[in-house]
Amino acid sequence: MASTSSQHNTYGPGHAIPQVQHHEWRTAENSAAHLIPHLKSTVTQNPHLKMLDVGAGSGTITASLAQYMPSGQIVATDISDDILDRAKFHADQRGIKNITYQRASVYELPFSDASFDITHAHQVLTHLDAPVDAIREMLRVTKPGGIVSLREADMRMWCIWPEIPALKKFHELMAQSQVANGGNNMAGRELLSWALKAGARRDDVEIGFGTWCYGTERDRGPWSASMMERLRNGPMRSKALELGMATEKGIEEMIEAWRTWTVTEDAVLGIMNGEAIIHKA
Amino acid sequence: MASTSSQHNTYGPGHAIPQVQHHEWRTAENSAAHLIPHLKSTVTQNPHLKMLDVGAGSGTITASLAQYMPSGQIVATDISDDILDRAKFHADQRGIKNITYQRASVYELPFSDASFDITHAHQVLTHLDAPVDAIREMLRVTKPGGIVSLREADMRMWCIWPEIPALKKFHELMAQSQVANGGNNMAGRELLSWALKAGARRDDVEIGFGTWCYGTERDRGPWSASMMERLRNGPMRSKALELGMATEKGIEEMIEAWRTWTVTEDAVLGIMNGEAIIHKA
Numbered sequence: 217m218a219s220t221s222s223q224h225n226t227y228g229p230g231h232a233i234p235q236v237q238h239h240e241w242r243t244a245e246n247s248a249a250h251l252i253p254h255l256k257s258t259v260t261q262n263p264h265l266k267m268l269d270v271g272a273g274s275g276t277i278t279a280s281l282a283q284y285m286p287s288g289q290i291v292a293t294d295i296s297d298d299i300l301d302r303a304k305f306h307a308d309q310r311g312i313k314n315i316t317y318q319r320a321s322v323y324e325l326p327f328s329d330a331s332f333d334i335t336h337a338h339q340v341l342t343h344l345d346a347p348v349d350a351i352r353e354m355l356r357v358t359k360p361g362g363i364v365s366l367r368e369a370d371m372r373m374w375c376i377w378p379e380i381p382a383l384k385k386f387h388e389l390m391a392q393s394q395v396a397n398g399g400n401n402m403a404g405r406e407l408l409s410w411a412l413k414a415g416a417r418r419d420d421v422e423i424g425f426g427t428w429c430y431g432t433e434r435d436r437g438p439w440s441a442s443m444m445e446r447l448r449n450g451p452m453r454s455k456a457l458e459l460g461m462a463t464e465k466g467i468e469e470m471i472e473a474w475r476t477w478t479v480t481e482d483a484v485l486g487i488m489n490g491e492a493i494i495h496k497a
Numbered sequence: 498m499a500s501t502s503s504q505h506n507t508y509g510p511g512h513a514i515p516q517v518q519h520h521e522w523r524t525a526e527n528s529a530a531h532l533i534p535h536l537k538s539t540v541t542q543n544p545h546l547k548m549l550d551v552g553a554g555s556g557t558i559t560a561s562l563a564q565y566m567p568s569g570q571i572v573a574t575d576i577s578d579d580i581l582d583r584a585k586f587h588a589d590q591r592g593i594k595n596i597t598y599q600r601a602s603v604y605e606l607p608f609s610d611a612s613f614d615i616t617h618a619h620q621v622l623t624h625l626d627a628p629v630d631a632i633r634e635m636l637r638v639t640k641p642g643g644i645v646s647l648r649e650a651d652m653r654m655w656c657i658w659p660e661i662p663a664l665k666k667f668h669e670l671m672a673q674s675q676v677a678n679g680g681n682n683m684a685g686r687e688l689l690s691w692a693l694k695a696g697a698r699r700d701d702v703e704i705g706f707g708t709w710c711y712g713t714e715r716d717r718g719p720w721s722a723s724m725m726e727r728l729r730n731g732p733m734r735s736k737a738l739e740l741g742m743a744t745e746k747g748i749e750e751m752i753e754a755w756r757t758w759t760v761t762e763d764a765v766l767g768i769m770n771g772e773a774i775i776h777k778a
Contacts, residue, residue, distance in 0.1 A: 370656050375706065375769060377686040405658040408712060409763035418762055425656065425708035425767040431689060481699055482690035486706040488656060488769050 221295075221321030225345045225398025228451065231296040235450045238442035239273050240306070241435070244280035247338060250426055250491040251365040255284050258333055258363075263287040265333040268357060270322050270350075271295075271340035275303025275315070281336070282312050291327075293320040322350040327357045334358075336365045341410070342394070342403035351414035355496055364494040366411075367426065370404025373488035378480065382466070382473035386443070389462055389470075393455050404490030411494050420495040430485040433478065439485065440474040447471050502576075502602030506626045506679025509732065512577040516731045519723035520554050521587070522716070525561035528619060531707055531772040532646040536565050539614055539644075544568040546614040549638060551603050551631075552576075552621035556584025556596070562617070563593050572608075574601040603631040608638045615639075617646045622691070623675065623684035632695035636777055645775040647692075648707065651685025654769035659761065663747070663754035667724070670743055670751075674736050685771030692775050701776040711766040714759065720766065721755040728752050 229236060244252060258265050265288040269278045272292035282290050292315055294300050300317040307315050320326050322340060335358045341347040354364045371394055374387045391401040400406065408423045430436045446452040447467050456462040462470070477483045510517060525533060539546050546569040550559045553573035563571050573596055575581050581598040588596050601607050603621060616635045622628040635645045652675055655668045672682040681687065689704045711717045727733040728748050737743040743751070758764045 370767070373654055373656050373767075373769060375651050375654050375686045375771075377683070377690060379683075402658070402660075405656045405765055405767065408765055409658060412763050423712040423765060424710045425769075427706035427708060427769065429705045431704040482693050484686055484689055484704060484771075486651070486654075486686060486769060486771070488654060488706075488708065488767060490656075490765075490767070 221323045224323065227295060227343055228394060228397030228399055229343075229446070230451050231299045232450065233302065234445040235442055236274065236299075238439045240276050241438050242277050242338075244277055244284065246428065247277050248281060248336070248365070248367060250367065250424060250493065251281070251334075251336060252284065254363055254365070254493055255281065255334065259285050259288065262333065264289075266331065267291070267334040267336060268293070268325070268327070268332040270325070270335065270337040270354060272303055273299050275300070275306050277338055278303060278315055279307045279310055279312050282307070282314050286314065288314060290315045292317050293322075293325070295319065295321055323353055325353055325357050329356055330359045331357045332359060333362045334365060335362070338367045339369060341366065341400075341407075342368045342371065343397070343399040345398040347400065347403065347406075348410050348413045351410055351494075355414060355416070355494065358496045360496050362496050364496065366407055366492040366494070367489050368403035368407060370488050370490055371401035373404065375484070375486035375488075377482065377484045378477070380473045380477060382469040383477060385462070385466065386470045386473070389452070389456055392461055393452055396455055396459060404488060407490040407492040411492055416494045417497065420497055422493040424491045426489050426491050428487045428489070431483070436478045436483060436485070440478040444471050444474050502604045505604065506624075508576060508624055509675060509678030509680055510624075510727070511732050512580045513731065514583065515726040516723055517555065519720045521557050522719050523558050523619075525558055525565065527709065528558050529562060529617070529646070529648060531648065531705060531774065532562070532615075532617060533565065535644055535646070535774060536562065536615065540566050540569065543614065545570075547612065548572070548615040548617060549574070549606070549608070549613040551606070551616065551618040551635060553584055554580050556581070556587050558619055559584060559596055560588045560591060560593050563588070563595050567595065569595060571596045573598050574603075574606070576600065576602055604634055606634055606638050610637055611640045612638045613640060614643045615646060616643070619648045620650060622647065622681075622688075623649045623652065624678070624680040626679040628681065628684065629691050629694045632691055632775075636695060636697070636775065639777045641777055643777050645777065647688055647773040647775070648770050649684035649688060650768055650770050652682035654685065656765070656767035656769075658763065658765045659758075661754045661758060663750040664758060666743070666747065667751045667754070670733070670737055673742055674733055677736055677740060685769060688771040688773040692773055697775045698778065701778055703774040705772045707770050707772050709768045709770070712764070717759045717764060717766070721759040725752050725755050
């Protein structure tokens, strides 16, 4: 029996736009590349496919995926109505019409068994206290022969240059607060393990890793802006102070370090994500 | 003035075949994917292109790249004649005829300025004490309008599951001994910085990250076999004991941990690599 959403932790980062605006840098190409070949082959077999995008957030990946399946339909869910409004605005601006929006918890998806050809989640499980239940529920609503597609950061795997000490501290704070919020900072490497626990057979799971790279000022800017905003006004700040993970002074140093890093010519941040395709038997 | 090879450190892992056999798992597709689009476009413009593969080792990537350029020519270099003999054997077995082999140091490449359309190195700079000199020398032998392609592990970025304590210790030992050998355990994130120091302009460098994933028993097996062999008979063992980084008992535990990991159904190792394409001005 799947646990209900009310028993679970809440979304750690919160949904305040300035703190999650870096999510809007994300596209199918830079954040769901592992899914694209499977999506293309599904579209070839069935142009009218149905996709569920769980925890779609501000929906830039959803809108990007929608363009690969012009005759198909995507349902985008999230636990926040506000963020779904923003997702709808983004798609409307681009004239994308094949997405509908619905508030829902991943633990209790309001859909019948075997409703979707593809069920997709990106950076969702890492925030959950019961990721295996979530995968089980995603498998339930997926058609036999369909796929569940997952991509989750391994938050320990941040590759920062230059190694400014305050950025190393920020990374530790990020990884610790993820766990303090009830999430997991090793989701990327655990995807296979979780998929097996959710009932998938080993031969039905394809596993791999993909990366994000912030190595130009244009890419570093939006990233840093969101991280600085989290440090100024986000739950990350209050949690860090409450749990003694950082001081006011330490937080100011982190903000200054992101500012410096953004304009440093050879600065790079690489983040490693686990990627899984589960073939529903 | 580039430093000469005799002033430099030697290749840490050594060239004993059982200890480097996992290198032979590598192909253009799993280890030089960032180069393939550039290679294809160069081949379209000039089918008779010339490529230099620096530090080609046992040559499986070289042979794999050669198949994308059937009318082109590759020169494969390494500091070890024995490993080049093995590379030649590998290519001969596959009927690949457009590769020649030449012993050479990356610091003193025996070629005129502007000899090659593409100069490629994979897991070379991470082992060097003067990586910037090496890139400068690679740029020298590359034609204006050509490219230098680099891919180097960021050895700190190992994503291991399950987190068997002896494997975490192995990883620390690997990262430490890399530095003890005169190499660098953050090469992946430093590629951009090194390219700029070697004289490239920021706009001429494309930077990104790519991964290896060992998540099936077929992939884990060759990896573990080489790591166990390094622990049994390699310079890694002698260095670890000499510098007090591990005990005989600790080393035995690491060997046993790799054995267990190999046959664990949900076991995964992900490794993050920096990737750079430098456009020669």
